[in-house]
Amino acid sequence: MKTLSPLRRSLLLAVALALTPYLAWAASSASAAPAISDAPKELRIGFQKSSVNLTLLKQRQALEKQLKGTKVTWFEFTAGPQMLEALSVGSIDFATTGEPPPIFAQAAGSGLVYVGAEPAKPAVSAILVKPDSVIKSLADLKGKKIAFQKGSSAHYHVLRAVQQAGLQWSDISPIYLAPADARAAFERGSVDAWAIWDPYWAAIEQSAQPRVLATGKDLVNNLSYYLSSRSFAEKYPQIIHLLFEELTRSDNFVQTNRKEAIAAIAASTGLDQPTISAYLTRRPRSPVVYLTQSMLEDQQRVxxxxxxxxxxxxxxxxxxxxxxxxxxxxxxxxxN
Structure with missing residues (x-):
């Protein structure tokens, strides 16, 4: 049997100690809940690295413990548009994205529905430029190449930035790239700016220290919406409610046990703890609620x-x- 080095033993012990409160909470939080009379045979959930509440829910397996006869399957996506494509064709049952992806999906004829939301998070996205860039203001984006995921929250962030600067959409050159490709283009100088959300922003912030041209503050709300197919939501409203309960429970843990939450999210996503910490610092309390009138009005404006x-x-x-x-x-x- 291979003997661990003293350093590796110390590191493993540190991780175990950091996760102990999280594991205890995870074990206790999924125990007491009324039984659900009608549950699907399989529940397929889409999530992203930015989905803090879903990431914690996946790791603590609260759904698996409560839905004994249901196979819970998790699918990770790089961004909201790709996730909603999967939802639209019936590959997943439940997903979360920012504001634009469901708008693009609905405009394309998708049958998805909004079932709930998290509050606004304007500070978790940014338009980034290199430290030595000649771009000093939003008006300087005129004629520049800006990378972002088409149909994502970053798409709307760029649109609002252009409008705030008194420019037209035709004044910029949008470069539609998924987050990983956009980062590569930004780092090699193929684009002039990159619009992105956390934790991708937090990750490059730790390694390359880009300059922030504008966050979402005073430009976008960055609500997170939860979506499903109409048939699933209408057939399984108890499952939707259970999801909201457990997701809010995850958020409560993030707010009250920050160090343990950082360790748990880092272990699940493969991102380092400084990146997770930077993201969570910008992320407000995010309980999951059913849709409100103001949410629908905000989304209609977008x-x-x-x-x-x-x-x-x-x-x-x-x-x-x-x-x-x-x-x-x-x-x-x-x-309730």
């Missing part, structure tokens, strides 16, 4: 802006894709 700029093919009514749980559901009332 959709209208995209349509007015001819960035989506048709005008949409966000309310057509909104779902709320049955008001008289005894099971949901019991869980």
């Amino acid at each position: 959709a209208d802006n995209f349509f007015q700029q001819k960035l989506i093919p048709r005008q949409i009514n966000v309310r057509d894709a909104a779902w709320l749980p049955p008001a008289a559901s005894p099971a949901i009332a019991a869980r």
